[in-house]
Amino acid sequence: MSVRLIVRTFSELCITVGALIILFVVYVLFWTGVKAAGATEGQIDGLQDRWAHGAVSAPAPTVSPSPTANAPTSTVPAPPAPAAYPDGKAFAMLYIPRLGKGWEWPILENTKVRTLQKGLGHYRGTASLGATGNFAVAGHRRTYGDPFKDFPKLRPGDAVIVTDGTTWFTYRIDREPYRTVPSDTGVIDPVPRKSGFDGPGRYLTLTTCDPEWGSSHRLIAWAHLDATQPVTDGRPAAFHS
Template identity: 95%
Template sequence: MSVRLIVRTFSELCITVGALIILFVVYVLFWTGVKAAGATEGQIDGLQDRWARGAVSAPAPAVSPSPSTDAPASTASAPPTPVAYPEGKAFAMLYIPRLGKGWQWPILENTEVRTLQKGLGHYRGTASLGATGNFAVAGHRRTYGDPFKDFPRLRPGDAVIVTDGATWFTYRIDKKPYRTVPSDTGVIDPVPRKSGFDGPGRYLTLTTCDPEWGSSHRLIAWAHLDATQPVTDGRPAAFHS
């Protein structure tokens, strides 16, 4: 085989590999976002349609506002059995003003791969929205719309607002995001480990991957339920705080 043929073959191989890499990068950075946008809009439209017809996934427990972020709303009773939300379907909307004025994502039941391609995922078996226990939610850091790209920006006191179509639930972040490993499942316990919470309460946990383009670790943010109000009263003041 001549040197010229070897060089040409190697060059063609490099061009092919380079083209494949470019296609993969386009898929990761662009196409997954396009797919997520369409899927997310479909979930939101479906939710709004159901809510317009008066269909709400779960009853809304009432709670008085906590006096401060250092005093979580709590109860001495054991966590109730979680509501069985429809598998792979959206049942609530989540908003985090800190992450942008237009930041909003549907929450679907379970954290399977295909579910997280449509929005955020509720950890199956964790508490129902607003109930005693730990309402735990996962989302992609990157790809499929990058919902939690700016997760490290979360700070104590930030509002995490969730609605099931009938009630607004305002949670407040208690500490800066905590970094751990994927096997650390205690972070979504009813009283999450390492959270600083020392007893039963109405908690929310957000999880995402770390580093930004990897999955060797997890970033965790914990919050407590601060207040609720009917959707008929308009949006909570927390949207503007």
């Protein structure tokens, strides 16, 4: 085999590999976002249609928020059994004003790969929305719409607003995002470990991957329920705070 043939073959191989890499990058950066946009819009439209006809999935009980994030055990009732949200279906909308005026994502039941391609996922077995315990939600940092791309921007006091179509639940972030490893499942316990909460309460946990384009670690944000109000009263003031 001549040197010229070897060089030509190697060059063609490099071009082929380069083309495949470019296609993969386009898929990751562009096509997954396109797919996510369509899937997410479909979930939101479905939710709004159901709510317009008065259908709410496994409504959480109406509750008054804990006086503080660290309410004493003796003054807070034991967590009820988690609500049986329909598997793989959207049941709520989540908004984080800190992450942008138009930032809104549907929450679906379970955290399977296909589910997280359509929106955020509620960890099965964690508390229902607004209930005593820990309402835990996962989302992609990058790809499929990049819902939690700006997760590190979250700060104490930031509002995380969730609605099930009948009630607005306003949670408040308690500390800057905490970095841990995927095996640290205690972060979604009813009283999440390392959160600083010292007793039962009405909590929310958000989780995503870290670093931005990897998955070796997780970023965690914890919040406590600050206020509730019926959707008939309009949007909460927290949207503007």
